[in-house]
Amino acid sequence: xxxxxxxxxxxxGLAVFLVxxxxxxxxxxxxxxxxxxxxxxxxxxxxxxxxxxxFEFDIIQALAAEMGRKPVFVQNSWDxxxxxxxxxxxxxxxxxxxxxxxxxxxxLFSNPYYVTFEQFVDRKGSPPIASLSQLSGKEIGTxxxxxxxxxxxxxxxxTVRPYEQxxxxxxxxxxxxxxxxxxxxxxxxxxxxxxxxxxxxxxxxGQITYGMAFAKGNTALQQEVNTALQSLIAKGxxxxxxxxxxxxxxxxxxxxxxxxxxxxxxxxxxxxxASHAESATLWTRLQRYSSNWRLLLDATLLTLNVSIVGMCxxxxxxxxxxxxxxFGPWPLRWASTCFIEVVRGTPxxxxxxxxxxxxxxxxxxxxxxxxxxxxxxxxxxxxGLGLNYAAYEAENYRAxxxxxxxxxxxxxxxxxxxxxxxxxxxxxxxxxxxxxxxVTNDFISLLKDSSLVSMVTLIDLTGAYNRIATQTFDYFxxxxxxxxxxxxxxxxxxxLARWTEQRxxxxxxxxxxxxxxxxxxxxxxx
Amino acid sequence: MEPPLxxxxxxxxxxxxxxxxxxxxLDVEKGDLVSIIGPSGCGKSTFLRCxxxxxxxxxxxxxxxxxxxxxxxxxxxxxxxxxxxxHELRQRVGMVFQQFNLFPHMTILENTMLAPVIGRNxxxxxxxxxxxxLLDKVGLAAFASRYPSQMSGGQQQRAAIARALAMNPQxxxxxxxxxxxxxxxxxEVLAVMKQLDTEGMTQIIVTHEMRFARDxxxxxxxxxxxxIVEISDEDEIFENPKxxxxxxxLGRFQ
Numbered sequence: 127x128x129x130x131x132x133x134x135x136x137x138x139g140l141a142v143f144l145v146x147x148x149x150x151x152x153x154x155x156x157x158x159x160x161x162x163x164x165x166x167x168x169x170x171x172x173x174x175x176x177x178x179x180x181f182e183f184d185i186i187q188a189l190a191a192e193m194g195r196k197p198v199f200v201q202n203s204w205d206x207x208x209x210x211x212x213x214x215x216x217x218x219x220x221x222x223x224x225x226x227x228x229x230x231x232x233x234l235f236s237n238p239y240y241v242t243f244e245q246f247v248d249r250k251g252s253p254p255i256a257s258l259s260q261l262s263g264k265e266i267g268t269x270x271x272x273x274x275x276x277x278x279x280x281x282x283x284x285t286v287r288p289y290e291q292x293x294x295x296x297x298x299x300x301x302x303x304x305x306x307x308x309x310x311x312x313x314x315x316x317x318x319x320x321x322x323x324x325x326x327x328x329x330x331x332g333q334i335t336y337g338m339a340f341a342k343g344n345t346a347l348q349q350e351v352n353t354a355l356q357s358l359i360a361k362g363x364x365x366x367x368x369x370x371x372x373x374x375x376x377x378x379x380x381x382x383x384x385x386x387x388x389x390x391x392x393x394x395x396x397x398x399x400a401s402h403a404e405s406a407t408l409w410t411r412l413q414r415y416s417s418n419w420r421l422l423l424d425a426t427l428l429t430l431n432v433s434i435v436g437m438c439x440x441x442x443x444x445x446x447x448x449x450x451x452x453f454g455p456w457p458l459r460w461a462s463t464c465f466i467e468v469v470r471g472t473p474x475x476x477x478x479x480x481x482x483x484x485x486x487x488x489x490x491x492x493x494x495x496x497x498x499x500x501x502x503x504x505x506x507x508x509x510g511l512g513l514n515y516a517a518y519e520a521e522n523y524r525a526x527x528x529x530x531x532x533x534x535x536x537x538x539x540x541x542x543x544x545x546x547x548x549x550x551x552x553x554x555x556x557x558x559x560x561x562x563x564x565v566t567n568d569f570i571s572l573l574k575d576s577s578l579v580s581m582v583t584l585i586d587l588t589g590a591y592n593r594i595a596t597q598t599f600d601y602f603x604x605x606x607x608x609x610x611x612x613x614x615x616x617x618x619x620x621x622l623a624r625w626t627e628q629r630x631x632x633x634x635x636x637x638x639x640x641x642x643x644x645x646x647x648x649x650x651x652x
Numbered sequence: 653m654e655p656p657l658x659x660x661x662x663x664x665x666x667x668x669x670x671x672x673x674x675x676x677x678l679d680v681e682k683g684d685l686v687s688i689i690g691p692s693g694c695g696k697s698t699f700l701r702c703x704x705x706x707x708x709x710x711x712x713x714x715x716x717x718x719x720x721x722x723x724x725x726x727x728x729x730x731x732x733x734x735x736x737x738x739h740e741l742r743q744r745v746g747m748v749f750q751q752f753n754l755f756p757h758m759t760i761l762e763n764t765m766l767a768p769v770i771g772r773n774x775x776x777x778x779x780x781x782x783x784x785x786l787l788d789k790v791g792l793a794a795f796a797s798r799y800p801s802q803m804s805g806g807q808q809q810r811a812a813i814a815r816a817l818a819m820n821p822q823x824x825x826x827x828x829x830x831x832x833x834x835x836x837x838x839x840e841v842l843a844v845m846k847q848l849d850t851e852g853m854t855q856i857i858v859t860h861e862m863r864f865a866r867d868x869x870x871x872x873x874x875x876x877x878x879x880i881v882e883i884s885d886e887d888e889i890f891e892n893p894k895x896x897x898x899x900x901x902l903g904r905f906q
Contacts, residue, residue: 531751531753533751534755536753537747537749537753537754537755538755538767539706539742540706540745540746540747540749540816541767541771541815541819542739542767542771542772542819543767543770543771547770547771551766551770555757556755556756556757
């Protein structure tokens with residue numbers, strides 16, 4: 127029973143790997159673009175029909191067509207976008223990244239495809255501001271790694287609150303938790319303007335130019351993109367796109383040298399506002415969750431896949447570590463102890479970051495280098511989780527091995543079995559029963575900790591939560607749905623473990639005694 | 653003359669610098685039933701455990717049924733083949749423990765089958781037949797499919813004897829086989845050992861059962877403080893101990 131199951135899980139994992147590899151192999155006429163599309167309206171985001179859209183999405187489609195390439199989208203988290211360029215996950219990043227001298231040292235930038243400014247937003251009824259210095263003594267929200275953050279940090283007396291999601295920042299202004307939010311105009315237009323409790327305040331601050339980022343040295347692509355972009359501007363395609371998204375402002379008109387009004391009505395903006403203005407009754411919410419069933423199903427399967435493959439690694443490596451630590455010669459014992467202590471003493475999230483982003487920086491390449499990708503996210507996540515839990519598993523198994531009375535091994539040796547035969551047939555089978563309950567508990571924890579793999583670009587259940595919640599602003603309901611799914615997929619494993627445990631415990635059953643979890647007593651010891 | 657089946661010469665064993673055995677020698681002929689008695693801490697259990705290398709002696713020579721291991725100067729450089737030799741020697745020796753040490757995750761039949769099947773590649777069916785025979789011999793044929801925890805101490809110890817016999821040993825070692833048993837269960841275990849004696853099995857027993865030692869042994873070895881003090885005929889030692897220390901020890905049992 128057990129072996130084919132494990133094999134099935136592994137081959138499922140392998141399939142993910144192969145699919146990832148295959149889709150990236152034929153990259154002659156492909157334009158792979160990376161972006162974080164979680165809650166990233168109007169740049170690139172999933173609309174309420176779960177279709178990828180956004181003005182950057184439209185620009186990339188037009189650009190790729192101009193270049194005669196096929197656009198391929200690669201999702202990555204905002205914090206990892208630039209690092210992903212270095213890993214070769216995609217050819218360029220387009221995600222509202224501002225061209226700054228510091229960043230220009232790390233990557234190549236295209237010519238600006240959009241020019242805008244920072245817009246200050248506060249609660250309706252607040253007195254208007256004329257300059258940022260008036261915000262002294264106030265708490266102001268913005269997003270991480272933005273030009274607005276830099277501007278606020280340079281303003282004396284301002285307490286800066288960097289947010290992960292713009293929605294949360296504006297929500298906190300509406301709720302009075304912070305005074306205001308300074309963010310790029312497109313964000314303010316899409317997230318703050320439709321909210322009747324918020325108002326735009328003050329003049330445009332600063333000037334920000336968005337550029338597409340390329341890996342250092344990729345000047346060929348940089349030039350190709352710049353040429354295509356220039357042609358799109360000249361043909362008016364850029365003006366059309368930005369007009370439809372309601373982003374054709376005097377600033378960008380001036381920057382492109384086309385001082386004219388929008389060429390098309392702002393249909394995309396209207397659609398976005400309309401879809402978010404829908405009143406969310408229980409019924410519409412349920413409809414929304416069920417319309418996302420495909421995303422939820424995929425995310426659930428991914429979470430299960432990551433957890434099960436991760437647990438297989440944890441069990442295998444953990445078992446080896448435990449045997450090394452208990453029975454190995456001192457160098458192995460020492461190595462095993464070191465690994466266990468280091469892994470248990472550092473956060474899983476940091477370990478995942480190191481495996482996913484850190485190792486490629488050191489030039490450590492996993493998999494086939496020609497795929498242009500180093501260690502696919504699935505395996506980075508699975509290996510990170512697996513190695514982390516291996517440390518905990520090793521300690522479980524060690525405790526299990528130590529709990530078996532010494533006399534058991536002595537009896538095995540006295541019967542003429544070798545040490546390893548004694549381990550295999552006498553000691554390990556007995557400790558298996560002892561460690562089953564803690565191992566199940568660990569699996570349940572691993573299932574929940576697998577949510578961290580959403581940080582390495584995987585859309586697991588937590589990734590799905592981020593996408594649905596930020597698309598619909600329904601944090602509470604989406605949270606409940608996702609939590610319920612975690613609970614539901616965890617329960618069968620709890621039941622399974624209890625059942626196995628009872629089956630295995632038959633030999634320790636005494637009349638009138640329930641099969642005991644911690645029945646460590648050697649037979650005969652009174 | 654045929655050499656003795658088991659011969660120990662000049663056995664020394666220290667635990668953390670404390671000498672436990674200080675030069676013990678003993679010859680046992682085939683078919684003998686020998687009881688080793690003596691006060692707690694005299695080294696009798698260690699002596700027995702050294703015989704099948706559950707404890708590795710620091711010095712001395714042990715020879716059982718043709719396998720000889722010379723442990724002279726073992727603490728400096730244990731011979732490379734010590735493991736394989738000890739393994740070979742254990743194939744000829746059965747051991748029964750005070751705490752039975754049955755494998756709790758197997759039925760008692762499986763307990764008797766494990767060593768032959770795993771250690772000697774005996775076919776499973778053959779091991780099963782042999783196991784059932786042995787369980788029958790110790791009066792447990794009806795219990796073959798029980799787990800150790802479902803049986804009384806006396807039954808468990810008899811099962812442990814059957815398990816040891818499954819390797820067809822030439823010598824059986826018993827380390828206080830009845831000490832963990834309730835008094836009313838002692839007799840059934842001793843009866844099995846007596847029966848084996850009549851079948852010609854060579855047995856060495858570390859015991860506190862003075863009556864059994866006296867009734868069943870061919871002779872008795874009295875140990876104290878790491879030495880064999882007296883080896884005597886079973887009646888002789890009880891009625892007319894030669895050594896004053898033996899007399900003092902036995903006096904407590906009168």
